[in-house]
Amino acid sequence: MKTVVSEAYQSKKATLLNFITNFKSQGHKIYGGDRNTLKTFDLEGEKVTVKAFKTPNVVNRIVYNYFRKNKAQRSFEHAHILLSLNIGTPFPVAYMQNSNALSFLDSYYICKHINYDLTYRELVEQPDFPQHEAILRAFTAFTFKLHESGVFFKDHSPGNTLITINNGDYKFYLVDLNRMTFGKLSFQDRMENMKRLTPKKEMVAIMANEYAKLSGELEGRIFKTLWELTSDFQMKFYRKRRLKKRFLFWQNRE
Structure with missing residues (x-):
């Protein structure tokens, strides 16, 4: 070994x-x-x-x-x-x-081992989670830091960021690290990297607003691009899931 x-x-x-x-x-x-x-x-x-x-x-x-x-x-x-x-x-x-x-x-x-309080997934599934918007904005700042550092986290999805809360101080920890690349990221790269995080338009809007403040990019451009990429990803994701269920149904019948 x-x-x-x-x-x-x-x-x-x-x-x-x-x-x-x-x-x-x-x-x-x-x-x-x-x-x-x-x-x-x-x-x-x-x-x-x-x-x-x-x-x-x-x-x-x-x-x-x-x-x-x-x-x-x-x-x-x-x-x-x-x-x-x-x-x-x-x-x-x-x-x-x-x-x-x-x-x-x-x-x-x-x-x-990290004793965490939540993952990004809880923000998606529980819109009334305490300090929801504050955590979401802090997470967006964390993602911006990833991008500025040249990190393209290919598995940047709801369950792969652990979040701890300590009196309004939020810390973020990436897990499932095997798929990453490093280098300068274009605007399109950055938006592509965020498309898997949430299907909720209101969350995308908040993230676009915060990312615009940090990056200096136009908020409208960020929101339009990110929402288009998110919508396309969700459509393909659920189409694949439906096809998989249909295939397994016929497989089970046999």
């Missing part, structure tokens, strides 16, 4: 490896889906989150073994880049990957 541990956790490497060895039988599961599993473990009095990535298909096993960094490695490296830019993300503790002479098998990413 290839193991890379952040400097601050080198003395705990053996314990971290033990978490992976006993991942199936130990730890507290906080998420278990078709793609990935998340568990928390106690690391000598400190809680950490371990993300086990689903074993990839045959082609990607070869790709990850010889040609491309796996998801755990990218998550670990991207987290370090974000922190160097003073952008919030849970501190990266380590990553591990299993492989043999022929192919990649599986990988794990370990980071410090």
